[in-house]
Amino acid sequence: GAVVSQHPSWVICKSGTSVKIECRSLDFQATTMFWYRQFPKQSLMLMATSNEGSKATYEQGVEKDKFLINHASLTLSTLTVTSAHPEDSSFYICSARPRGYGYTFGSGTRLTVV
């Protein structure tokens, strides 16, 4: 149990376009989800906390208008990278904390902007 599904696993897009990444909790409800970004050979950096039914909380230095987060239901949070540029190329990973479990992470999305 306690599975988080993330889609797509990889995506290549053109510079200037937007990309949406989905994070779903498959067998539990998640009022809170977390989005992380990981550049090659670096650690995971928390970008934002996604709250169901309310605005996301962004970490310092993360552009709210560039990384749009929507948490419209108890099982789905989406991260949209708007007007993507090559410097946005990274590994994005979401997580949730089902009750009684440790944190569960999605399998990640590798974004390449060309």
Add this chain to the structure above:
Amino acid sequence: AQKVTQAQTEISVVEKEDVTLDCVYETRDTTYYLFWYKQPPSGELVFLIRRNSFDEQNEISGRYSWNFQKSTSSFNFTITASQVVDSAVYFCALSEARRDDKIIFGKGTRLHILP
């Protein structure tokens, strides 16, 4: 402030050797959780262990063992009789109960097990 330090950036050992990955943390909270995750080349995060701040018992799981010492704010991870499949990046992480359950990761230790 929350902080997790993994001083070892990269370690290489020969297969069957034991290896210890160090983790030192900082927190002002009395209630917190510590984690270890494994990240193989495929990228997904594999959960290894969670330990709460009130449980200082060491833990052993097969070839893996963890040593939690609050006195030195350390949560070290030892792999006994290492195998090539253990090659990965290992992250130590901290979550404070009062900070909305956010996990803060260390920079990770890249472990190479040489055949």
